[in-house]
Each structure stands twice: as C-alpha cells, then as structure tokens.
Amino acid sequence: xKKIIIVFILIFTIALNHGCIQRGLHNPEKEVTFTFEExxxxxxxxxxxxxxxxxxxxxxxxxxxxxxxxxFNDKGIPPDETKDDKIWTAKFIIPYGTWxxxxxxxxxxxxxxxxxxxxxxxxxx
Numbered sequence: 001x002k003k004i005i006i007v008f009i010l011i012f013t014i015a016l017n018h019g020c021i022q023r024g025l026h027n028p029e030k031e032v033t034f035t036f037e038e039x040x041x042x043x044x045x046x047x048x049x050x051x052x053x054x055x056x057x058x059x060x061x062x063x064x065x066x067x068x069x070x071x072f073n074d075k076g077i078p079p080d081e082t083k084d085d086k087i088w089t090a091k092f093i094i095p096y097g098t099w100x101x102x103x104x105x106x107x108x109x110x111x112x113x114x115x116x117x118x119x120x121x122x123x124x125x
Contacts, residue, residue: 028096030121034072036103038086040113045106051088054109055101055119062104096121 034053041048053070054060064071072090099119102109 028123029093030096030125031091032094032119032121033089033091034103034112035087035089036113038088041105041110044108044110047106048086048088049106051090051106052104053090053092053101054104056099057094057097057101057119094119094121096123 036051038045038048051072052062053072054062058066058070070090070092072088097120099121101112101119103112104110
C-alpha cells in the first residue's frame, strides 16, 4: 500500500512540474481573429506570399513544423472565403492574457496596422 501511495505522489509531482496539471480547473481561451489588408503594407512588399502571426503565445516560433504555428488563411477559415480579396485573415484559439505579437509577412516582422499595442485576450475583449 505504501508503494502505491509513493508511486501516486511521484506521478502527481512529475505531472505538476511539467505543466500537465495547471492551477485552477481550466485555463480559459478565446477565438481571436487577425486581419490585415495588403494595402496596409503596399509600400513594403510588391507581392504577398506568406503571412504568419508570431508572439508570446507561441514563443515567437515561426516554424511550420511547430504545433503552435499560426499562419494566415490556413487555419479556421476556408481558403476560398478569402481568396483574391487582398485581405489576409486568420482565426486562432489563444489563452487569456496579455500578449506581444507581430505579423510576419514574407519573413519580415510587421506591427499590426489595426493594433500597435499588445493583444489582450479576456472576457471583455
């Protein structure tokens, strides 16, 4: 019986230390929509090939292999809804909090033209 209790405590401690068990019952999240128009950056780019969102919420990781890759028009919105309208849109589920972020367009970091501050995700936003 002591071995079972010790094993349980060991497993619980490992899970807690590795983030498997978080404080509280639930870490709230919310769907966030990011949008920009090509005209917002027409002085910077002749052609728009690729756009991503990088920030604190994904450790500024722009790798497509990462589980937290945030690319425009490839998650949440069918491509035919936004094709050829020169408006880039993406929807993601992001945890509540205050997050720094940038758009990465053709590999260059750009500030969101619709929000030059941090992204605040909460019940009020």
